[in-house]
Amino acid sequence: MTAGAGTEEPLLRVRGLKVHFPIKRGIVFDRTVGHVRAVDGVDLDIDRGSTYGLVGESGCGKSTLGRAILRLEEPTAGEVVFDGTDVASLKGEPLRQMRQRMQMVFQDPLGSLDPRQNVESLLSEPLHAHGLGGGKAGIAEKVRTLLDAVGLPAAALRRYPHEFSGGQRQRIGIARAVALEPDLLIADEPVSALDVSVQAQVLNLLEELQERLGLTYLVIAHDLAVVRHISDVVGVMYLGSLVEQAPADDLYEQPLHPYTRSLMSAVPVPDPVVEETRERILLAGDLPSPADPPSGCRFHTRCPWRQPTRCDDEVPLLRELAPGRLVSCHWAEEIRDGALLPKSAEEVAASMGASVRATGSGRIETDALVQGVDQPIERR
Amino acid sequence: MSAAGPLSGAPVLEVEELAVTFSRKGEAPVRAVDGVSFDVAPGETIGLVGESGCGKSVTSLAVMGLLPKRGVSVTGSVRFNGQELVGAGDSMLRRLRGADMAMVFQDPLSSLNPTVPIGTQVTEVLLEHREMDRKEASREAVVLLDKVGIPDPVRRLKEYPHQLSGGMRQRALIAMSLACSPRLLIADEPTTALDVTIQAQILELLKELVVDTGTALVMITHDLGVVAGLCDRVHVMYAGKIIESAERHELFARPRQPYTGGLLASVPRLDASRGTPLRPIRGSARDAIPWTQGCAFAPRCDNAQDDCLTEVSGEIVPLEYDGPGRELRCRHPLEYPQAPPGATALGAAR
Ligand SMILES: Nc1ncnc2c1ncn2[C@@H]1O[C@H](COP(=O)(O)OP(=O)(O)OP(=O)(O)O)[C@@H](O)[C@H]1O
Ligand SMILES: Nc1ncnc2c1ncn2[C@@H]1O[C@H](COP(=O)(O)OP(=O)(O)OP(=O)(O)O)[C@@H](O)[C@H]1O
Ligand code: SF4
Ligand code: SF4
Ligand SMILES: [Mg+2]
Ligand SMILES: [Mg+2]
Numbered sequence A: 001m002t003a004g005a006g007t008e009e010p011l012l013r014v015r016g017l018k019v020h021f022p023i024k025r026g027i028v029f030d031r032t033v034g035h036v037r038a039v040d041g042v043d044l045d046i047d048r049g050s051t052y053g054l055v056g057e058s059g060c061g062k063s064t065l066g067r068a069i070l071r072l073e074e075p076t077a078g079e080v081v082f083d084g085t086d087v088a089s090l091k092g093e094p095l096r097q098m099r100q101r102m103q104m105v106f107q108d109p110l111g112s113l114d115p116r117q118n119v120e121s122l123l124s125e126p127l128h129a130h131g132l133g134g135g136k137a138g139i140a141e142k143v144r145t146l147l148d149a150v151g152l153p154a155a156a157l158r159r160y161p162h163e164f165s166g167g168q169r170q171r172i173g174i175a176r177a178v179a180l181e182p183d184l185l186i187a188d189e190p191v192s193a194l195d196v197s198v199q200a201q202v203l204n205l206l207e208e209l210q211e212r213l214g215l216t217y218l219v220i221a222h223d224l225a226v227v228r229h230i231s232d233v234v235g236v237m238y239l240g241s242l243v244e245q246a247p248a249d250d251l252y253e254q255p256l257h258p259y260t261r262s263l264m265s266a267v268p269v270p271d272p273v274v275e276e277t278r279e280r281i282l283l284a285g286d287l288p289s290p291a292d293p294p295s296g297c298r299f300h301t302r303c304p305w306r307q308p309t310r311c312d313d314e315v316p317l318l319r320e321l322a323p324g325r326l327v328s329c330h331w332a333e334e335i336r337d338g339a340l341l342p343k344s345a346e347e348v349a350a351s352m353g354a355s356v357r358a359t360g361s362g363r364i365e366t367d368a369l370v371q372g373v374d375q376p377i378e379r380r
Numbered sequence B: 001m002s003a004a005g006p007l008s009g010a011p012v013l014e015v016e017e018l019a020v021t022f023s024r025k026g027e028a029p030v031r032a033v034d035g036v037s038f039d040v041a042p043g044e045t046i047g048l049v050g051e052s053g054c055g056k057s058v059t060s061l062a063v064m065g066l067l068p069k070r071g072v073s074v075t076g077s078v079r080f081n082g083q084e085l086v087g088a089g090d091s092m093l094r095r096l097r098g099a100d101m102a103m104v105f106q107d108p109l110s111s112l113n114p115t116v117p118i119g120t121q122v123t124e125v126l127l128e129h130r131e132m133d134r135k136e137a138s139r140e141a142v143v144l145l146d147k148v149g150i151p152d153p154v155r156r157l158k159e160y161p162h163q164l165s166g167g168m169r170q171r172a173l174i175a176m177s178l179a180c181s182p183r184l185l186i187a188d189e190p191t192t193a194l195d196v197t198i199q200a201q202i203l204e205l206l207k208e209l210v211v212d213t214g215t216a217l218v219m220i221t222h223d224l225g226v227v228a229g230l231c232d233r234v235h236v237m238y239a240g241k242i243i244e245s246a247e248r249h250e251l252f253a254r255p256r257q258p259y260t261g262g263l264l265a266s267v268p269r270l271d272a273s274r275g276t277p278l279r280p281i282r283g284s285a286r287d288a289i290p291w292t293q294g295c296a297f298a299p300r301c302d303n304a305q306d307d308c309l310t311e312v313s314g315e316i317v318p319l320e321y322d323g324p325g326r327e328l329r330c331r332h333p334l335e336y337p338q339a340p341p342g343a344t345a346l347g348a349a350r
Helices: A062-069 A092-100 A119-129 A135-149 A154-158 A166-178 A196-213 A224-230 A248-253 A258-266 A272-277 A332-336 A345-351 B056-064 B090-096 B118-129 B134-147 B166-178 B196-213 B224-230 B248-253 B258-266 B345-349
Strands: A012-025 A031-046 A051-055 A077-082 A102-105 A184-188 A216-221 A233-238 A241-247 A319-322 A325-327 B013-022 B030-040 B045-049 B072-080 B101-104 B184-188 B216-221 B233-238 B241-247
Touching: A012 A062, A031 A062, A031 A233, A031 A241, A051 A062, A051 A224, A062 A184, A062 A216, A092 A102, A102 A166, A119 A135, A119 A154, A119 A166, A135 A154, A135 A166, A166 A196, A196 A216, A196 A224, A196 B258, A216 A224, A224 A248, A233 A248, A233 A258, A241 A248, A241 A258, A258 B196, A272 B224, A272 B248, A319 A332, B013 B056, B030 B045, B030 B056, B030 B072, B030 B216, B030 B241, B045 B056, B045 B224, B056 B072, B056 B101, B056 B184, B056 B216, B101 B166, B118 B134, B118 B166, B134 B166, B166 B196, B184 B196, B196 B216, B196 B224, B216 B224, B224 B248, B233 B248, B233 B258, B241 B248, B241 B258
Parallel strands: A051 A216, A051 A233, A102 A184, A184 A216, B045 B216, B045 B233, B101 B184, B184 B216
Antiparallel strands: A012 A031, A012 A077, A233 A241, A241 A325, A319 A325, B013 B030, B013 B072, B233 B241
């Protein structure tokens, strides 16, 4: 399906996308006292028929990016080109038609399905609304095909969302999203609310539907193992920007960005032998606030490879280090070649001005933390 | 590793045939925990794993004596240092909790009082359980926050829970639970709400604690990866019962219960290459049948046969000896051919 994709125009092209949310204070006058830079300059391409996986920790801007692509969130800057058309230029009917071709699957299927509608009505509604399906009989037929495609029995038609398990509800959400035969499906944490055994069912269903319907996916998730499993290309986000992008297998074989390396080393693997032998890079501190991101490289407050020059004051660009391998780190080559070695979490903390705690035994404890980086972020 | 764990000694906690039933007027009673037995030795970490609703949290609440009295019946035995806790008086349980046994929950915000500064909450535990005056207690609180990796503890003591990030709150809660150097710590999904890089920090902290203080740790989680890295012994639960127990290397290399095997085959692994198929278990935990009718997993099990039903075999599928250090509740377990030398642990299971 992805064959020859390299030469074709990508289905989705995002350039310099920014979404900044104003932070308001004051009771009488709503003063804007700053901005949360939820998405701060993202470029990405998604080839037709492929799956792009977006991974990153809570609050790094994954959902906001997904919503901005669908124009559910108004971008502050940048462009989103879908199948050759700049989405920002669209209004009214053309925008509605474009939206039909891009659908979304949400994390919490119960929250996104109207509890008063039964499955039949949930699935036929979008078809009616867009005048698709060809009349009553046509729609009924189509709804049955959809149910079958997502592996639910016809008996499900008369039932209501609360009567289903989480995995079944996610199947309904997926059926609803593919009802309009979209080209692009954006799935935001599609399996994170599900039990492991059920997660696998939904991941397999997504793969099967992609093959059958020729869908293109943007899968957003915080779970790197899930993302690696389902994606052709993986993008790693940190504080509103992409820090690395690579084919899924390459990313695992040789992560280039220090953040990717530590993220990868933190993901537990269900195998004691692997757990005992793998390298673990503990990070110092918490995620800095996106309202006041660090200068220079945004990862420098936690980076085990931070250097005395460039890291603190020069913003690294996302650049191509090898074919298909994008990374935004000044020292990526040196780190890859092993010419630079990582510091431990406590050394990083110490270099950022936090005290390093020594225990009674004289041993230095791990992960002393960077100060002041864990302030809660105010919402609009 | 021996069956008794790395630091064998008399168990700190012995749970025997623990059962918890919820009954509400007009509704059929719910047996959430159904004859669970396990023990934990000092310095040992055991894992209770299973999917949502299998009874992990109810088990831990029952051990701590934290279940409401009304509408709940707890039977069986929970012995802490040999002392029976089931049916024990509230004052004794309260004395033990916080001092000798402590618990950390998934959502730190709900277990911290939002209107009281962190420092006051930590000092209160110290004042209640240790003979200290206020001054000593606040000094000790600083030491505790520092120990769990909270930077600038003197300033932090004055802050309220909402001013801390999720990871910091969980650290604060762990600090409180450590206030009296408990012999037993029960951690119920302590990292589920946290990002993986923060989870790695907290798990490291827990590991150090067990090594440094010899605390017995009961880790409750649905994440098999967390279990693989942390627990000496693992108990897998399904529909209120333990269905398989083993030392962790054994369990991951040769899961015997079809449910355990199914779980391992359904998790995407970070180290599996793209295209490695996932083998989900069909259906969901909602399909469980009551144990009195047969194996609760039978409706989802590929190995199920007639004798998995109580009607046919005449008894509820028992938890039985399954080789050294192993116990199994299954009539037709997964079998392993003679493992070829050098086979990877999971190669055998898949
Ligand atoms: N409507 C809004 N107003 C103000 N800030 C917002 C708004 N929506 C999101 N944010 C902030 O933008 C940042 C990115 O949020 P976003 O939801 O995109 O993150 P995420 O990567 O999806 O996180 P998660 O994994 O928790 O879902 C966060 O700091 C969040 O608090
Ligand atoms: N107060 C209660 N009244 C009635 N039933 C309850 C009560 N508390 C729990 N249960 C039931 O007991 C069973 C076990 O619940 P428990 O909270 O122990 O599950 P768990 O294994 O901790 O799941 P999770 O992974 O979702 O936390 C569930 O079926 C639940 O619905
Ligand atoms: S630019 Fe510097 S601080 Fe940023 S990731 Fe690279 S080495 Fe680390
Ligand atoms: S007892 Fe029977 S149904 Fe239950 S897990 Fe074993 S084989 Fe399957
Ligand atoms: Mg999100
Ligand atoms: Mg629970």
